[in-house]
Amino acid sequence: MLRKTKAMNRLKVGVLGATGAVGQKFIRLLADHPWFEIAAVAASSRSAGKPYAEAAHWIEPIPVPEAVAGMTVRACEPEALPEVDFVFSGMDAAVAGDIERRFAEAGIPVVTNARNYRREAHVPLLVPEVNPDHIAQIAHQTFDPSGRGFIVTNPNCVCVPLVLSLKPLADAFGIDSVVVTSMQAVSGAGYPGVPSLDILGNVVPYIGGEEEKIMWEPLKLMGELQADGTVQNSTIGIHASAYRVPVVEGHLLSVLVKLATPGVSEQDAQQAYAxxxxxxxxLDLPSAPEQPVLLYDEPRFPQPKLHAPNENGMQVTMGRLRKAGLFDFAYTALGHNTIRGAAGGAVLNAEMLVAKKRIRSRN
Structure with missing residues (x-):
């Protein structure tokens, strides 16, 4: 259930890549959203022209929402979605770049889960609890001369729990360096995902392209906004190793942290989180968790099966915060990869953009 918030006229949204795994998660999360109404669904030419329920191989654990099931899937073109106020993009990166640009150029804001624009100088890479000030980058984008169309991205699904778990320590003590090992659920590979003979009873110690994203994206997320609308990346040193494990949902991280401030006690670190x-x-955002980061005392927690769904999948959970030899601290962190780390994170981004009056009705 979403948080109860003030009533408002719902904005009309389109979902690009609506038949894929991330697109379906958008459909599910938006089905009863108090601020947003799904007005259009769009996908590839293979699906365009079909009723959504027929075009989508539905994998969510609830029925296809009735309001969407009978919608005709449209082409991923701005002229095919004239009534929308903005769009969510769950498209694959192989096709997302040009399509998202066309929507922004047509004056339609794009809130995307795809990676294509994450490194663009004036495109916000956003986790609202970590770097909300970075939305100021939007004013420096040049997709649309009127300034109405823009692109905002959310980060890799490991980077979300990583930066959220680091943020209280960074604010209190500064961070020098981080070593992170991610144990990533199979749903992170999309559908149909990892072949069963590769993952059942096994761990795959490599995920192509993943480690590079984990080592770079937090630097922009935790960087400083400059007067020219760019971000000066953080200088934190990050090393990452990414593993695929036989878990359905929830990415579990083992993190080592060296702080910029010497002599921080375990009690000091715990207090920083408190x-x-x-x-x-x-801001009264419908999808915002009451407690974005929860630190458990129980050493067996967090666990993907038990805690990934916390606060509708939007909370990052932590445990085993302890002193750590060559580094200052070690801890475990967990995030729901397809909600907080993907579609849910994008919905929260859009809610903040509405609250900050960056997204408005076109009427």
Missing amino acids: DWQSPLAG
Whole structure:
């Protein structure tokens, strides 16, 4: 259930790549959203022209929402979605770049899960609780001369729990370096995902392209916004190893952290988490978790099966915060990869953009 928020006229949204795994998650999360109404679904030429329920190989654990099931799938072109106020993109990166650009150039904001524009100088890479000020980059984008169309991205599904779990320590003590090992669920590979003979009873110690994203994206997320609308990347040193494990949902991270401040005690670190306040407090965003980061005392927690669904899949959970030899601290972190790390993160981005009046009705 989404949080109860103030009533407002719902904005009309389109979902690009609506038949894929991420697109389906968007459909599910938006089905009862108090601020957003699905007005159009769009996908590849293979699906265009078909009823959504026929075009989508539905894999979500609820029925296809009735309001969407009978919608005709449209082409992923701005002229095919004239009534929408903005679009969510769950498209594959192989096709997302040009299509998302055309929507932005047509004056339609794009909130995307795809990676194509994450490194663009004036495109925000956004986790709202970590770098909400980066939305100011939108004003420097040149996709649409009127300034109405723009692109905002959310990061890789490992980077979300990583930066959220680091944020309280970074604010309190600064961070020098991080070593992270990610144990990533099979749903992160999309559908049909990893072949069963590769993953059942096994661990695959390599995910192509993943480690590079984990080592770079947090630097932009935790970087400083500059007057020219660019971001000066953080200088934190990050080393990452990514593993695919036989878990359906929930990416589990083992993290080692060296702080910029010497002599921080375990009690000091725990207090930093207790004291940290989300910058979203008071914005009344429907998808925002009440407690974005939860640190458990129980050493067996967090576990993907038990805790990935916390707060509708939007909470990052942590455990085993302890002193760590060559580094200052070690801990475990967990995030729901297809909700907080993908579609849910994008929905939260859009909610903040509405609250900050960056997205408005076109009427």
